[in-house]
Structure formats: structure tokens, C-alpha cells
Amino acid sequence: MARLCFPLLVVQLLLLIAGVAGGPWQEFLRPQSDVDNDVIGTRWAVLIAGSKGFENYRHQADVCHAYQILKKGGLKDENIVVFMYDDIANNSANPRPGVIINHPNGSDVYAGVPKDYTGEDVNVKNFLAVLLGDKSALTGGTGKVINSSQDDHIFVYYTDHGGPGVLGMPTLSESLYANDLVETLVKKHLAGTYKSLVFYLEACESGSIFEGLLPANISVYATTASNANESSWATYCPGGREGEAPPPEFMTCLGDLYSVSWMEDSDVHNLRNESFELQYDNVKNRTLSWSHVMQYGDLGLNAQTLDIFMGSSDPANHSATVGSTDNSLGQLSSAVHQRDADLLYFWHKYRRSSDGMSEEARKELLEVMAHRSRVDKGIERIGGILFGTEAGPQFLTAVRPTGWPLVDDWDCLKSMVRAFEEQCGLLGQYGMKHTRAFANMCNAGVGPIAMPNLASKACAASTPSAF
Structure with missing residues (x-):
């Protein structure tokens, strides 16, 4: 019994010497927790x-x-x-x-x-x-x-x-x-x-x-x-x-x-x-x-x-x-x-489709490709109207210096996108690549008030939906 109690007695004496409240031995004897491993809480x-x-x-x-x-x-x-x-x-x-x-x-x-x-x-x-x-x-x-x-x-x-x-x-x-x-x-x-x-x-x-x-x-x-x-x-x-x-x-x-x-x-x-x-x-x-x-x-x-x-x-x-x-x-x-991953999927779906389903699969593929073309052409036309057919594409794809945000006025960007989509249909997954074009317009001082008229002219042929 004495041998079992001795370690506890030694610890108690050390704690008394060090001071139970806040002494170094108290910290040493404290069970290790998430605090020590920098994983605190949850x-x-x-x-x-x-x-x-x-x-x-x-x-x-x-x-x-x-x-x-x-x-x-x-x-x-x-x-x-x-x-x-x-x-x-x-x-x-x-x-x-x-x-x-x-x-x-x-x-x-x-x-x-x-x-x-x-x-x-x-x-x-x-x-x-x-x-x-x-x-x-x-x-x-x-x-x-x-x-x-x-x-x-x-x-x-x-x-x-x-x-x-x-x-x-x-x-x-x-x-x-x-x-x-x-x-x-x-x-x-x-x-x-x-x-x-x-x-x-x-x-x-x-x-x-x-x-x-x-x-x-x-x-x-x-x-x-x-x-x-x-x-x-x-x-x-x-x-x-x-x-x-x-x-x-x-x-x-x-x-x-x-x-x-x-x-x-x-x-x-x-x-x-x-x-x-x-x-x-x-x-x-x-x-x-x-x-x-x-x-x-x-x-x-x-x-x-x-x-x-x-x-x-x-x-x-x-x-x-x-x-x-x-x-x-x-x-x-x-x-x-x-x-392009969606195009790959629709292509393989068409290629592997049975006779009864091939026409439907072909239609899906063509619709996806047509949507891409409409969005690209709409943006290209807007750039041409604003900056000329030669300078437009270069201006709309210009990248700001490293460390700069995409756009200075985010509300302008959001309004420009909404106005375009109201006239030309949703950008969709593919069309999101063109947000830089809208941002560059905002940065150049082209406000969202101008976009409905610009988009209407650029997309007058149709108002497609996104795929």
C-alpha cells in the first residue's frame, strides 16, 4: 500500500512547493488537450x-x-x-x-x-x-x-x-x-x-x-x-x-x-x-x-x-x-x-445512341453548340459597336495587372450581366467566360444604362435560353 501511495504523495508535495494555483507543475500535469495541438473546439x-x-x-x-x-x-x-x-x-x-x-x-x-x-x-x-x-x-x-x-x-x-x-x-x-x-x-x-x-x-x-x-x-x-x-x-x-x-x-x-x-x-x-x-x-x-x-x-x-x-x-x-x-x-x-466537358459528354451520348434516340441526342448537341455561338456573337457585336470591330475583341478580353480586382464597381458588373441576359438569354455555364468583357466595359465607364440598347442591337435575331 505504501508503494502505491508514494507517487501521489510526491506529486502533492511538489504541487505545494510550486503553488497549486498557476504553478508550473499544474500545467505539466494537466491532461493534454486540443489546445496543445492547435485544434481547439470544432x-x-x-x-x-x-x-x-x-x-x-x-x-x-x-x-x-x-x-x-x-x-x-x-x-x-x-x-x-x-x-x-x-x-x-x-x-x-x-x-x-x-x-x-x-x-x-x-x-x-x-x-x-x-x-x-x-x-x-x-x-x-x-x-x-x-x-x-x-x-x-x-x-x-x-x-x-x-x-x-x-x-x-x-x-x-x-x-x-x-x-x-x-x-x-x-x-x-x-x-x-x-x-x-x-x-x-x-x-x-x-x-x-x-x-x-x-x-x-x-x-x-x-x-x-x-x-x-x-x-x-x-x-x-x-x-x-x-x-x-x-x-x-x-x-x-x-x-x-x-x-x-x-x-x-x-x-x-x-x-x-x-x-x-x-x-x-x-x-x-x-x-x-x-x-x-x-x-x-x-x-x-x-x-x-x-x-x-x-x-x-x-x-x-x-x-x-x-x-x-x-x-x-x-x-x-x-x-x-x-x-x-x-x-x-x-x-x-x-x-x-x-x-468543353459538356460537349464531350453530349458528343459521346450522340455517338453511342441507338437509332431511336440518336435524333434526340443530336438535337441536344446542336443546341449546346448553338447557344455558345449566340453568346459569343452577341458579345462580339457589342464590342464592335463600342470600340470597333478590330479593337473590340482586344479590349473586352484585356486582363488587369496582377493584384487588381476584376472590376471597380461590382454593382455595375451585375447590372450589365442582367441587362444582357434580358435581351439575349442567360449566359449559362459557358457564357460566364464573358464576365470579363462586361467588367472591362464598366471599368471604361460604360454604364449599365447603355446595355439594354446595346444587347438589343447585338441579339436582335433571337432571345435564346441557356443550356
């Missing part, structure tokens, strides 16, 4: 796929894969908010009903994914309300929000089509503009409801969402699939190289290059030992042949390890569950322009 995550339609399979596949990583890492469903239209897994075009894969040899990533906001509930208002933790601003969905505190870490992953200064949503009549997103992040920072936030963004011209806008002093670190003036890329597409093409029954791309790169990197590494900076370098090197992966905001946060935001699990087991078992993660040799 890990939160928001995952959003901003598209719909089987031609955009890859976006929801990306989100489902991201969910599996976080779930394996120990995050609870109550702390993961998922936005996805949810029209892929049980789509009649899906060759594996009820299943979604994100790699040619991958297993199902759809199983168990929470359906927090689906269908029309995937919208700008709900997304921003979830980020702010504002339940009163929600419409539909489960009502789940990021109810975080000052000690929490938040991970946000957004994958979709985009354009200069804008991100898509499934409802093509609305878009998320860069200034509204950044203003929401600033507002959340001012509310003191997080310790640090990491934002991964997959979209064309995704760098323009943060370029010249995201402050470096609000504890937000962001990486993007591309810089402010280039496309991002789809991968694991039909016609790809051996080992990179989807199973032959698939007619659509399974993932996005930037997205699968960071997720497959997460699958095969111990997230306790890998920093955001290291993952950024790995992803940048893997996508270097296609786009320039960028980082913005508080770059000091990239020294933190991934597990602080994503949790951590046995990488070997994780890899076997959702991704490739190849740990080398070399560069992918085949990819498709993000804005």
Missing part, C-alpha cells in the same frame, strides 16, 4: 457542387469524395454541410445506379453523404447563410449551418463552372460574385466566429475570385485551380490515356484535375504530417501542364497541417476506400477544358 466544413446535369457528373463526384476524406478524418456529419443538386447517382444516364465514382478504379463515394441542401436549395443565399451561421436567412434544406466559435477551424470546398469574378449555381439565372463571397468572409471574421478558415476552389478563372479582394489579415487561406485568366480542367474523361479514362460505360468526366489532385494527395498521405504548403506544391506540380494553381490571403496559414481542418486517418485504408491505390500521384497526361 472542425467544420462546407462542401458545395454548384452545377447539375449528368454532363457535370464530376462536380458532385468531387464533393462526395471530399466528404469521404473528412468523414474518415473524424469529422462528424453534424459539422459537415453538403450542397449538391443530387441528380447524378440515380440519374437514368448513370451506368452504375446509386453509385458515384471519382476515379477510373475508384469505389463508391456517394454512400453516406448527407443531403443537407439539394435541388433548388443549392443557391447563393443559402450558401452564404450557412457560412455565416445565419439560420434565419435559409430557405429549405436541413437548416444545418456553420455554428462555429472563435476557436474553430473551417474548411470550405467549392467546385463548379466559373468565370472572371463569378461562380456558378445549379439555377443558371443566379451566380455567386466574388465581392459577395469575400464580403461574407470578412463579415464572419468580424463576428469572431472562427480561428482560421481554408478555402479550396475549383472553377475556371478561379483566381479572379480572390485576386485583389481577399485580405491577408482575416485568417483565411485560399487556393484555386487556376489563375485569374485561365481555365481549370476536367480529368478522367472519355478518350483519355490508358489508366486515366473512365470505365467504358461512362460518357462523362469523373473528376476535375485540381480537385482530384488535392483529394488523392490527401488519400495517400498522413494528414498529421503534411502542411497546406506541401499539398499546394504537390497539387501545383501535378497540374502544371494545364493550369496555374494559386494561393491567396493569409499565406502564413499554409504552414498548418491538414489534419487541423480535415482530421486524419490511416492513409492506406482511406486510399483503398475512395481513390486510386497508386501512391506515386504523377502528372496526369490527359485533361479536358472545363467548358
Whole structure:
């Protein structure tokens, strides 16, 4: 009995010597907690796929894969908010009903994914309300929000089509503009409801969402699939190289290059030992042949390890569950322009259609191509009216210097787009690439009052709808 009590007696004497209240021995004997590992409070995550339609399979596949990583890492469903239209897994075009894969040899990533906001509930208002933790601003969905505190870490992953200064949503009549997103992040920072936030963004011209806008002093670190003036890329597409093409029954791309790169990197590494900076370098090197992966905001946060935001699990087991078992993660040799992936799908759908369905598939393909042509010609004509047929295209595509935001007056940009769409039809996923043209008009002093007349002249032949 004396031998069992002796250690306790020694500890009591040391505590008395050091002073029980605040002494060094008290800190030494305190059980280790999340405070010591810089994981305080709760890990939160928001995952959003901003598209719909089987031609955009890859976006929801990306989100489902991201969910599996976080779930394996120990995050609870109550702390993961998922936005996805949810029209892929049980789509009649899906060759594996009820299943979604994100790699040619991958297993199902759809199983168990929470359906927090689906269908029309995937919208700008709900997304921003979830980020702010504002339940009163929600419409539909489960009502789940990021109810975080000052000690929490938040991970946000957004994958979709985009354009200069804008991100898509499934409802093509609305878009998320860069200034509204950044203003929401600033507002959340001012509310003191997080310790640090990491934002991964997959979209064309995704760098323009943060370029010249995201402050470096609000504890937000962001990486993007591309810089402010280039496309991002789809991968694991039909016609790809051996080992990179989807199973032959698939007619659509399974993932996005930037997205699968960071997720497959997460699958095969111990997230306790890998920093955001290291993952950024790995992803940048893997996508270097296609786009320039960028980082913005508080770059000091990239020294933190991934597990602080994503949790951590046995990488070997994780890899076997959702991704490739190849740990080398070399560069992918085949990819498709993000804005051309839908054309690829509709082409393969037409090519493989039976006699009874070929005419319908052909019509779909032609409608998509016609919409592209109408949008391009409408913008080209407006540029010609304003600046002349030779100078117009050059002016409308001009890129501002690095570090400058896309536009000085965001309200002007939004009004210009609305006025154009009222006369010419929705820009759609493809047409978002032209937001730079509208921004340049605003920067040159062309106000939205002039746009209805300009668009009417440019698009007088018809008023098409978006596809």
C-alpha cells in the first residue's frame, strides 16, 4: 500500500512547493488537450457542387469524395454541410445506379453523404447563410449551418463552372460574385466566429475570385485551380490515356484535375504530417501542364497541417476506400477544358445512341453548340459597336495587372450581366467566360444604362435560353 501511495504523495508535495494555483507543475500535469495541438473546439466544413446535369457528373463526384476524406478524418456529419443538386447517382444516364465514382478504379463515394441542401436549395443565399451561421436567412434544406466559435477551424470546398469574378449555381439565372463571397468572409471574421478558415476552389478563372479582394489579415487561406485568366480542367474523361479514362460505360468526366489532385494527395498521405504548403506544391506540380494553381490571403496559414481542418486517418485504408491505390500521384497526361466537358459528354451520348434516340441526342448537341455561338456573337457585336470591330475583341478580353480586382464597381458588373441576359438569354455555364468583357466595359465607364440598347442591337435575331 505504501508503494502505491508514494507517487501521489510526491506529486502533492511538489504541487505545494510550486503553488497549486498557476504553478508550473499544474500545467505539466494537466491532461493534454486540443489546445496543445492547435485544434481547439470544432472542425467544420462546407462542401458545395454548384452545377447539375449528368454532363457535370464530376462536380458532385468531387464533393462526395471530399466528404469521404473528412468523414474518415473524424469529422462528424453534424459539422459537415453538403450542397449538391443530387441528380447524378440515380440519374437514368448513370451506368452504375446509386453509385458515384471519382476515379477510373475508384469505389463508391456517394454512400453516406448527407443531403443537407439539394435541388433548388443549392443557391447563393443559402450558401452564404450557412457560412455565416445565419439560420434565419435559409430557405429549405436541413437548416444545418456553420455554428462555429472563435476557436474553430473551417474548411470550405467549392467546385463548379466559373468565370472572371463569378461562380456558378445549379439555377443558371443566379451566380455567386466574388465581392459577395469575400464580403461574407470578412463579415464572419468580424463576428469572431472562427480561428482560421481554408478555402479550396475549383472553377475556371478561379483566381479572379480572390485576386485583389481577399485580405491577408482575416485568417483565411485560399487556393484555386487556376489563375485569374485561365481555365481549370476536367480529368478522367472519355478518350483519355490508358489508366486515366473512365470505365467504358461512362460518357462523362469523373473528376476535375485540381480537385482530384488535392483529394488523392490527401488519400495517400498522413494528414498529421503534411502542411497546406506541401499539398499546394504537390497539387501545383501535378497540374502544371494545364493550369496555374494559386494561393491567396493569409499565406502564413499554409504552414498548418491538414489534419487541423480535415482530421486524419490511416492513409492506406482511406486510399483503398475512395481513390486510386497508386501512391506515386504523377502528372496526369490527359485533361479536358472545363467548358468543353459538356460537349464531350453530349458528343459521346450522340455517338453511342441507338437509332431511336440518336435524333434526340443530336438535337441536344446542336443546341449546346448553338447557344455558345449566340453568346459569343452577341458579345462580339457589342464590342464592335463600342470600340470597333478590330479593337473590340482586344479590349473586352484585356486582363488587369496582377493584384487588381476584376472590376471597380461590382454593382455595375451585375447590372450589365442582367441587362444582357434580358435581351439575349442567360449566359449559362459557358457564357460566364464573358464576365470579363462586361467588367472591362464598366471599368471604361460604360454604364449599365447603355446595355439594354446595346444587347438589343447585338441579339436582335433571337432571345435564346441557356443550356
